[in-house]
Amino acid sequence: MSPRARPWAWLLLIVPLVVWQVVMWAQYTIDDAGITFAYIDTWLHGGGLAFRPGEPPVEAYSNALWLFVLTPFAGLGFDLVVVSKILGVLSGLVAAWGLFGVARSVPEARPWTAVLAPLALWGAPLYGFWVVSGLENGLFSMLLVLMTWRALIDARWPGARWTSQLPSAALQCALVMTRPDGILYVGAVQLWLLALAARAPAVIAGAPSAPARRMKLRRWTQRAALAAGLYLIYFAARYAYFGQILPNSFAAKGPGQNGGVRLFDFGAQGWAYVFDGFHAYAVAAPLVIAIALALAWRPARRVAILALILLFAGLLFPIVAGGDWMFEWRMLSFSWPLVALLLALGAGAAVGLGGRLVARLPRLPERVRTLAPPILGGLVTLVTVLHFRGPWIARADERAEKVNITITDLAHRSDFYAYVSELAGVHTPRVADEDAGGMTWKRQVGYLDLGKLGDLSLARHYPETYGHLRDYVFHEDRPDLIHLHGAWYDYKLQDMVEWRELYAPVLAAHTKRFDHVFADNVIAVAPFVVVGPGAVVPEAKGWDGPDPVAGGRQVALSGAELAVVVADLHHQPGQGQAPLTWELVGRTANHGRLPDQLRLLPCDQLGAVPADAPEDDEAPEEGAPAEGAPARDERPADPPGPEVDTPAPAAAPAPASAPAP
Incomplete structure (x- = not known):
């Protein structure tokens, strides 16, 4: 032929x-x-x-x-x-x-x-x-x-x-x-x-x-x-x-x-x-x-x-x-x-x-x-x-x-989310991300679609009002992890006060471990509640899991200034979940005896005290700020930049009953 x-x-x-x-x-x-x-x-x-x-x-x-x-x-x-x-x-x-x-x-x-x-x-x-x-x-x-x-x-x-x-x-x-x-x-x-x-x-x-x-x-x-x-x-x-x-x-x-x-x-x-x-x-x-x-x-x-x-x-x-x-x-x-x-x-x-x-x-x-x-x-x-x-x-x-974002790229980013979530003790993280396909297919995460394709509320209200965006993301949905890059900086989430009050940056030591987690990303993990003998007002000072001091949080707890860190975070993801506690490394006890260990709760339990938490007869009334704690409308200090380490506080001798870090 x-x-x-x-x-x-x-x-x-x-x-x-x-x-x-x-x-x-x-x-x-x-x-x-x-x-x-x-x-x-x-x-x-x-x-x-x-x-x-x-x-x-x-x-x-x-x-x-x-x-x-x-x-x-x-x-x-x-x-x-x-x-x-x-x-x-x-x-x-x-x-x-x-x-x-x-x-x-x-x-x-x-x-x-x-x-x-x-x-x-x-x-x-x-x-x-x-x-x-x-x-x-x-x-x-x-x-x-x-x-x-x-x-x-x-x-x-x-x-x-x-x-x-x-x-x-x-x-x-x-x-x-x-x-x-x-x-x-x-x-x-x-x-x-x-x-x-x-x-x-x-x-x-x-x-x-x-x-x-x-x-x-x-x-x-x-x-x-x-x-x-x-x-x-x-x-x-x-x-x-x-x-x-x-x-x-x-x-x-x-x-x-x-x-x-x-x-x-x-x-x-x-x-x-x-x-x-x-x-x-x-x-x-x-x-x-x-x-x-x-x-x-x-x-x-x-x-x-x-x-x-x-x-x-x-x-x-x-x-x-x-x-x-x-x-x-x-x-x-x-x-x-x-x-x-x-x-x-x-x-x-x-x-x-x-x-x-x-x-x-x-x-x-x-x-x-x-x-x-x-x-x-x-x-x-x-x-x-x-x-x-x-x-x-x-x-x-x-x-x-240089091709477009692929499913393989998003698999790497999903692995990063799993890694960070395991460090933070979040077993079923809810992620706010812009790239829907690779994040939702065969990935066991909750998902808030900042790209708006899968979210009716965002698609219909943005860009009419940033007020709706703020209420919807930070107060109604409240994801555990937020990821921004490229055009999605236009949402201005990173400029809102809730970004600094409710979230802390994940430092570059972690973001660089995985492919397709861009250098210019802002990835945040929601803060956790330290449960102690009274009201808790956390102040974000940066979050970097494996670092035992620089990654700690500074919290005000019923008149006591504490520097706390997450213990037992050196295991690799996939090796099992160790119990997550915050160890007391320094205190000024002017308000009764404080517990030697402080428990870590997910962000959706902000302000909640579990049934087995130590009782405090002198705890402030419900709704009132703790003594020595900042008022509710005060703004916490801005977190440091990704490459700036927080100076380690001088560690006081731990109580005898405290576990070894």
Whole structure:
């Protein structure tokens, strides 16, 4: 079989590109894929559609169809990381096949120019990176290409019965279920088909079987109604379960979170995102030239107009949403099949227009006229490949140096949380973090999603009021550990008084033990209550578990100044939990006898005294501050910086009954 005899054999040219992309990116599974995996795991274990069992249902994912596709494989025991990559690559291959078919459907199209569409698709690192990431990009691109191909078929012949509209309706519904912004592409296709139907002649003389305007409009109505009906069935079930019109991720990342809609402000963040992506891939000028050539060449004009309309519709989402923080232009990858198709149409138009020009030249041998199209096609293909080769390889090399946050990265951070929690004696820590996927999938931690995807309250109130943020994080949820980095410093949690009153920094000696705990993080552990013979007012002086003195806390306890430290913290995590006590290393007893050992309680028991605590006949009344303790509205001293050690207090001889440290 030869490419000349079997045009589809040209698709074999993309095999090296597919292998290159898979080998380069297979080791990375992006953190956001873990959100989908966590929901699937919770769902299969009877916890419903939520991050963790027992949590209320919140639609933190935006790829419902992808979740439904992966769930049966997880139920059968397959590894979701592997399955998601295999299905992503297979979907991407179907998308490449569909692009070649669309480009080949143009009259007078040549296979050696049509193959540029799948080559431009799989040759771009932004496409391969996201298809292999574990996310829904491959499925979305496949459905988008198939919907485009089917729309071209419907435009030529809408079918004789209403049932012939089911394939188009199913593809359109599936696209919106894969990502809600798929409605932009579906709306663009429907408007394009409606315009064609409205422009059709009422009757066609001499062709009684040709579809007239009324029939085309009827078929369009049936197609739109079927697509809407299929989606409304899903929407009704989804709304009944979550009570939301859009996924919570759209509230968390909507235009209101980025300064509002700025559609016509070409200097806005969304436009900059699109321009930067096109510039990085050196595609802006070739794309403009390709569009102009395709529109000038009559055989390709209809396909080019549809692809151009779809591209503009798809770019509306990153423009309005303000782009995305992730590397490698994830939001552009959804529209990249349309960019690849337009480049191939432009190449085909260049060959077609050039061939016609050559044919008009007088006195040319017939052999030259015959060889002109393939020679022109080869030159156009060669120029295109040489133009993109350098920038696209550079993009791949740059991305290989630094990828987005992956599930593996978050596993390291989770290990850090487990380490700190064990040192602090917190057996079931609640963590406030911004990276949801890797923190919730297969991790036994409570989770407050500062990224807002899985939290209705944060998604709907921020950034309207910082007062709600303060009350919600510090007083209502009260996590044991808080992690801030990057854009989440904008929450200003670190500037609020509760940050210093209720939390203490974990020093760098611990954060540097683990990968992906950034140097600029602020990670805090909630203070613990020292239970003694009266009211307790802890003052944070820094927390560094294994250091027996510098890591202690200074506490005021019923008129006594104590320097206390956590004992027996030198064991490594995983070697068992030793009893955690605070040893008395110094005191000034002017208020009766103090206990030799002070107990450590979790932060949610602030102010509580256990039943077995020593009694104190002279304890102050309930609600009154302890004698010698700071008033309630006084602000404790700020904790030292991460690299500053607290000077060790002079240790008084411990009482005879005190255990050895």
